[in-house]
Amino acid sequence: MIRYIIRRLLYMIPTLIGVSLLTFLLFFGIFSPETVARRNLSAKTPTQEQITTWIKEHGYDKPPVEQFKRHMDSLLRMNFGKSDKTKEVIWDRIHEGALPSFELASLSFLVTLGFGLFLAVVAAYLRGSYIDSVTMALAVVFMSIPIVVYVVGLQFLFGKILKYGPIAGYEPGIWGLRFMVLPVLVGLVSGAGYYVRLYRTFLLDETGQDYVRTARAKGVAENAVLFKHVLKNAMIPVVTTTVSAIPTLILGNLVLESFFGIPGLGSYLVNAISAQDFAVVRAMVYLGTLLYIFGLILTDVLYAALDPRVRLQ
Amino acid sequence: MNRTGSLRPRILFIVTLGLGLVGCSNNPNPPEWNEDGTWYGALAADLTNLDPNVSYTATDGVISDLIYPSYLHFNYLKAAPWSVEPNIGLTEPVRVPFKGVTHTDKGDIPFEGERWDFELRHDLMFQDDPCFPVGKGRPVTAKDMEYSFKRDDNPKVEFPLEGNLSDKVLGWKEYRKGFEKNGNANYDQPFEGFKTYPENPYKFSILCNQKYPQLKYIMAMHFTTPVPREAVEKYGDGFKLFHPVGCGPYKLQEYSPRDKIVLVPNENCTMATYPGTWGPGVPEEARQDAGKKLSRHRIVVKIIVEPVTSYSLFNQGYLDTTSVGTTNSHFMLPATKPGSDMTKRGITIQYGAYPSIDYCGFNMEDNVFGGYKLEKKQLRQAIALSIDSKAYIETVYHGMGNPSEFIIPPGLAGYDKGYQNPYRQYDPSLKKAKELLTEAGYPNGVSKKTGERLVLNFDTYVESPIDRARSRLMTKQISALGIQVVTRDTTYPTFVDKTNHKKIQFFYWGWVADYPDAENFCMLMFSQNVSPGPNNTVYNNPAYDKLFLQMQAMDDGPQRNEIVKKMRDLSVEDCPIIYLSENQFPTVFQPWVKNKFANPILNDVLEYRAVDSKRRQALQNEWNAPSYGLLIATLVIVVVGAIPAFQTVQRRRGRTVRKPAGGEKD
Amino acid sequence: MIWQNIQANLPPIIVVALFIWVLNRSRREVLWAEAYRRLRKNKLAIGAIAVIVLYLGLVFLDSVSWQATKSAEPRSAMDALFQKPFENSYSAPLASVTSGEAVEHKLGAKHILGTDSVGEDVLYRVLKGMRTSFMIGGLSCAIAVPVALFLGLIAGYFGKFVDDAVTFLFTVFGSVPDILLIIATVMMLGRGLFSICFALGISSWIGLCRLVRGETLKHRDREYVRAAKALGVSDARILTKHILPNLLPSVIIAVTLLFSSLALYETILSYIGVGMGPEAGSWGNMIDSSRDELTRDPIMWWNLVFATTALLVLVLSLNILADALRDAIDPRLRTE
Numbered sequence A: 001m002i003r004y005i006i007r008r009l010l011y012m013i014p015t016l017i018g019v020s021l022l023t024f025l026l027f028f029g030i031f032s033p034e035t036v037a038r039r040n041l042s043a044k045t046p047t048q049e050q051i052t053t054w055i056k057e058h059g060y061d062k063p064p065v066e067q068f069k070r071h072m073d074s075l076l077r078m079n080f081g082k083s084d085k086t087k088e089v090i091w092d093r094i095h096e097g098a099l100p101s102f103e104l105a106s107l108s109f110l111v112t113l114g115f116g117l118f119l120a121v122v123a124a125y126l127r128g129s130y131i132d133s134v135t136m137a138l139a140v141v142f143m144s145i146p147i148v149v150y151v152v153g154l155q156f157l158f159g160k161i162l163k164y165g166p167i168a169g170y171e172p173g174i175w176g177l178r179f180m181v182l183p184v185l186v187g188l189v190s191g192a193g194y195y196v197r198l199y200r201t202f203l204l205d206e207t208g209q210d211y212v213r214t215a216r217a218k219g220v221a222e223n224a225v226l227f228k229h230v231l232k233n234a235m236i237p238v239v240t241t242t243v244s245a246i247p248t249l250i251l252g253n254l255v256l257e258s259f260f261g262i263p264g265l266g267s268y269l270v271n272a273i274s275a276q277d278f279a280v281v282r283a284m285v286y287l288g289t290l291l292y293i294f295g296l297i298l299t300d301v302l303y304a305a306l307d308p309r310v311r312l313q
Numbered sequence B: 001m002n003r004t005g006s007l008r009p010r011i012l013f014i015v016t017l018g019l020g021l022v023g024c025s026n027n028p029n030p031p032e033w034n035e036d037g038t039w040y041g042a043l044a045a046d047l048t049n050l051d052p053n054v055s056y057t058a059t060d061g062v063i064s065d066l067i068y069p070s071y072l073h074f075n076y077l078k079a080a081p082w083s084v085e086p087n088i089g090l091t092e093p094v095r096v097p098f099k100g101v102t103h104t105d106k107g108d109i110p111f112e113g114e115r116w117d118f119e120l121r122h123d124l125m126f127q128d129d130p131c132f133p134v135g136k137g138r139p140v141t142a143k144d145m146e147y148s149f150k151r152d153d154n155p156k157v158e159f160p161l162e163g164n165l166s167d168k169v170l171g172w173k174e175y176r177k178g179f180e181k182n183g184n185a186n187y188d189q190p191f192e193g194f195k196t197y198p199e200n201p202y203k204f205s206i207l208c209n210q211k212y213p214q215l216k217y218i219m220a221m222h223f224t225t226p227v228p229r230e231a232v233e234k235y236g237d238g239f240k241l242f243h244p245v246g247c248g249p250y251k252l253q254e255y256s257p258r259d260k261i262v263l264v265p266n267e268n269c270t271m272a273t274y275p276g277t278w279g280p281g282v283p284e285e286a287r288q289d290a291g292k293k294l295s296r297h298r299i300v301v302k303i304i305v306e307p308v309t310s311y312s313l314f315n316q317g318y319l320d321t322t323s324v325g326t327t328n329s330h331f332m333l334p335a336t337k338p339g340s341d342m343t344k345r346g347i348t349i350q351y352g353a354y355p356s357i358d359y360c361g362f363n364m365e366d367n368v369f370g371g372y373k374l375e376k377k378q379l380r381q382a383i384a385l386s387i388d389s390k391a392y393i394e395t396v397y398h399g400m401g402n403p404s405e406f407i408i409p410p411g412l413a414g415y416d417k418g419y420q421n422p423y424r425q426y427d428p429s430l431k432k433a434k435e436l437l438t439e440a441g442y443p444n445g446v447s448k449k450t451g452e453r454l455v456l457n458f459d460t461y462v463e464s465p466i467d468r469a470r471s472r473l474m475t476k477q478i479s480a481l482g483i484q485v486v487t488r489d490t491t492y493p494t495f496v497d498k499t500n501h502k503k504i505q506f507f508y509w510g511w512v513a514d515y516p517d518a519e520n521f522c523m524l525m526f527s528q529n530v531s532p533g534p535n536n537t538v539y540n541n542p543a544y545d546k547l548f549l550q551m552q553a554m555d556d557g558p559q560r561n562e563i564v565k566k567m568r569d570l571s572v573e574d575c576p577i578i579y580l581s582e583n584q585f586p587t588v589f590q591p592w593v594k595n596k597f598a599n600p601i602l603n604d605v606l607e608y609r610a611v612d613s614k615r616r617q618a619l620q621n622e623w624n625a626p627s628y629g630l631l632i633a634t635l636v637i638v639v640v641g642a643i644p645a646f647q648t649v650q651r652r653r654g655r656t657v658r659k660p661a662g663g664e665k666d
Numbered sequence C: 001m002i003w004q005n006i007q008a009n010l011p012p013i014i015v016v017a018l019f020i021w022v023l024n025r026s027r028r029e030v031l032w033a034e035a036y037r038r039l040r041k042n043k044l045a046i047g048a049i050a051v052i053v054l055y056l057g058l059v060f061l062d063s064v065s066w067q068a069t070k071s072a073e074p075r076s077a078m079d080a081l082f083q084k085p086f087e088n089s090y091s092a093p094l095a096s097v098t099s100g101e102a103v104e105h106k107l108g109a110k111h112i113l114g115t116d117s118v119g120e121d122v123l124y125r126v127l128k129g130m131r132t133s134f135m136i137g138g139l140s141c142a143i144a145v146p147v148a149l150f151l152g153l154i155a156g157y158f159g160k161f162v163d164d165a166v167t168f169l170f171t172v173f174g175s176v177p178d179i180l181l182i183i184a185t186v187m188m189l190g191r192g193l194f195s196i197c198f199a200l201g202i203s204s205w206i207g208l209c210r211l212v213r214g215e216t217l218k219h220r221d222r223e224y225v226r227a228a229k230a231l232g233v234s235d236a237r238i239l240t241k242h243i244l245p246n247l248l249p250s251v252i253i254a255v256t257l258l259f260s261s262l263a264l265y266e267t268i269l270s271y272i273g274v275g276m277g278p279e280a281g282s283w284g285n286m287i288d289s290s291r292d293e294l295t296r297d298p299i300m301w302w303n304l305v306f307a308t309t310a311l312l313v314l315v316l317s318l319n320i321l322a323d324a325l326r327d328a329i330d331p332r333l334r335t336e
Helices: A002-030 A033-040 A048-057 A064-076 A090-125 A130-143 A147-162 A175-207 A210-218 A222-250 A254-259 A265-274 A278-306 B002-022 B031-035 B058-067 B142-153 B162-166 B172-188 B229-240 B307-316 B326-330 B374-386 B389-397 B431-439 B465-479 B492-500 B519-525 B542-552 B558-574 B613-623 B629-652 C002-027 C030-041 C043-063 C077-082 C122-158 C160-175 C178-189 C193-220 C223-230 C235-271 C283-293 C302-329
Strands: B039-043 B072-074 B084-086 B094-104 B107-119 B194-197 B200-208 B250-256 B260-265 B299-303 B348-362 B455-461 B484-490 B506-512 B577-589
Touching: A002 A064, A002 A278, A002 C160, A002 C178, A033 A048, A033 B492, A064 A278, A090 A130, A090 A175, A090 A222, A090 A254, A090 A265, A090 A278, A130 A175, A130 B629, A130 C302, A147 A175, A147 A254, A147 B307, A147 B629, A147 C235, A147 C283, A147 C302, A175 A222, A175 A254, A210 A222, A222 A278, A222 B629, A254 A265, A265 A278, A265 C178, A278 C160, B031 B613, B039 B058, B058 B250, B058 B260, B058 B299, B142 B162, B142 B172, B142 B194, B142 B200, B142 B229, B162 B172, B307 C283, B348 B519, B374 B431, B374 B465, B374 B558, B374 B577, B389 B465, B389 B577, B455 B465, B455 B492, B465 B484, B465 B506, B465 C283, B484 B492, B492 B506, B519 B542, B519 B558, B542 B558, C002 C030, C002 C043, C030 C043, C030 C302, C043 C077, C043 C122, C043 C302, C077 C122, C122 C160, C122 C193, C122 C235, C122 C283, C122 C302, C160 C193, C178 C193, C193 C235, C223 C235, C235 C283, C235 C302, C283 C302
Parallel strands: B039 B299, B455 B484, B455 B506
Antiparallel strands: B072 B084, B094 B107, B107 B200, B194 B200, B250 B260, B260 B299, B348 B506, B348 B577
């Protein structure tokens, strides 16, 4: 197990280099250093001399290979430096943005999962009944509506008609959770359908297994079969699919963050992309990759821990 | 059955909990701040830079101008025409002509220069800040103005209007070179164009090598605010955003990026008063505080990028005015038409005059549409005649604004009210436009020579619904001539890049004045300003240039207006630009706002406005009574729908099955 | 002129012909014939297929065009049938005057679903959006599926170095946020249908590639593959003739779901400002424009409602079809 983890961690290095190379190529494929300089300089019509100085100062005049080496070097040391545009220390912004992002992502994730699992259990338990059909039908319908519609529609509904809870903003702390109600709700209605369907399949797959039949045949109570045996075993695919979704949460939810005014990392990255602030983009992508890969390793480890049949090699 | 009974309290509990959670007040602001007169504003974009010598966007200006006052400032109650008055200046600047010589290799060249004398108020103090000894603010002197002015000249600082001063202020270019050699040590060297006086620490002069009437506007911008050298040296890059130190009425207390900015009164600043004079059309209501000292309160400015969010918050009463940033305020226009729900609640809108125009332009170097031959001119004139400014204003600005006839907007000296641009008089039958198009060699949009349809590439940025509507409207109108319009839409940064490299054919653009002077608009066609400068049509007419150089050094007056007229007649015939609209910047006020007056040329408007907290509280409560009907209905449906499920659970409880799985049905 | 017109209409006709040929061909295969039989019994699935066929028909109408003379603009069959003259501005469904304007204008024609900001018929815009939706789904899949299939198959089959390389590739692409990948690609290639499809294609092959790789891994050690290998069948043949057909059911289901998620993704692209151009009919753009329209008084709800409905019906049908296919192809997976 430990050897496996170490090996995976070693594999991480080429991946990180690959991701940084891709970001680097994408960024400088689109923008020439001159364009980036123009965009980041405050002067209305920067002189050629100012542009050259800027490019030189930020090291964008060196040959690409050397630039890339420099980028990689600072990234591997987690030394993200300062933003090209505002000159703020990138780590400071990451520190500030991490909490709101994490709050939104984890809350919306947990609520969505919890609700999804609950409905899936209900539907699986009452399979074939009208509640099952209604739940599944609603799940598909809710999945088929674009998130932008939910965002626009729910904010309109809550803001103009219902008037419960604040419609946008952020505040740290317990009382600040009220700001999360609406974004989490949007996350729930747009995301739960997928999980309901997925988990119901897992549960029903388990119900068909031999051991369940045996248990039933032995005369174990129906509810006990479901909650003790089926649910326990169905948790394996549930947990692994769940954990594998965690990495995608780390950069936060772009649409929700920008629409509900939550100062998280997702909006930070998107702002940086549109402001052509390469220093921030590369740092955020690097950090995202790092966490993503940790998430993948965690998934594998958890999988092995939960399911004795799986062995890591 | 007893067990089912025990479920009821549980359901009730869940229902109350749900209602309690969701039904909590929708006020996003802390309740205690609601009472002490805190002002709630919003910006449509995050801050980019508060450094007074650099800060350039309108959204940054809202904050930076409260911290950094300028020598002169615009009177809050005078709009179109605007007027600048002393702010931290004790006196109006005094202009003294003098004769000088420039020493060049070829010999001395005499020039007729102008010296501007200024004197600062004597009671100015910087805000308290750890960068000063003991953390106490110190008095402001002309030395701080000098430091600020020298910073403008430092190429590393990136002063945005450098081009305006570089050929006019004495010694500007030489001093700039000094920074390359000596770095920051250069700040200790004397500057030929800036003079201080040992006998009077508050007096200073700026020397120009020509008459430069626009200097008064430069002195009304935060680029020339006193800057404490201690702060710049202590905070370095931090001075840009997180540690601004100024002598204005407010100081920055908190800035959380992408979230909010909190400003509190600067107790060291005692000067600000509400203007005692006003222009025509100022409502009685806005004059009540005339001449009085300004009341100070906390200012919270939220960063709300999404227009719908800003609209909803305003609609609920949690913002006192609409946000700064064009699109966000325009969002409010349709909702504030007479008879709408908002106007019934006492919300008012004011169309603030602002020197700015929207226009379309041709790339004058383009093979098909550019050039100065008669048929090319006719081609451009025909297209100009096909665009209906009124429809444009209706679609893009919801009817707010006026059709523009020439580059100079109203409120500026040189604006000719009665002028009608012959190529901007839209006629739905397009008779004249079609004639011109035929004369240009494209009857009905089809080339006489090749028989192919004329294709016009419309380069524009499209990022929002309004951008799309605007672009489709242009296509709809120009296609009526038979020309095929191809929209080459990009994101904004790419579009800017394309214009800088002249890779455009026909484009849409707007110009917002730096200062209210005709020169700031006429220079859009001055050939020395071609892309990447602001002259994106790459218009180059030596006759126009000659007149421009003449007018820029003149004071406002009939003579100057005559020259502007000549420039107008030249450029209108060449038709590089299709004028669309003279814009206004609307401000929407809540009923509890005091001193309502929209004067968007001022960045520091928040200084003058205040709220009636009691009234605000009352109306907020009235407007935000939650409606529980829908929530209860939903809950009822869910609960009723779930009853059979509960019954099934009850029935199955403890039940065992001896049937194979899957064969079971309820 | 006639020849040019025929030439211009070749691609849609070829696509339709190919489609019919594939369907016909597959009916002869045992596995698929069985699936068809089961599919026919599923009424919901028949409904979903009917909706999709209707949409496809409309897309076809919008894809065939006719250019009368050299200088005329080509008009599609859809334009000829549904295009209406512009009105001045917004008008509500079935209204007779415009709304939201300072001075109301009389409308020139009846608009069943109203008109939008520049006065264009909303029904026409909704119908135009279908082609965009199908093009985005189809083209992106056309880019993503071959790449994913090829890489997934070789990674799963050959293992070792090849597998490492492919895993590396999709971990790298999977770690770069989609949004960066898409914005960067669209900025690099310029806007337009093809660059959007390319962007979506390169960001969506990863999931499918993982699936194919996993499935191939499972099949690699099955008896039939071992037998083929023992008989000396070439690797390429084993992959295409033996393994690929066994993967097709799960790939087809995955592609159907991918198609529907791509149609949904278009709205996000419009929202972040890298979507379709202003002239193109696009549900994403229509939904995005509702941000401006919902704040009006009176509220202009029709763009939002009708575009969402059209998209909902499509995505819903695709999801139902995917479920039905799953049930039909592989009865073991039946969940009901």
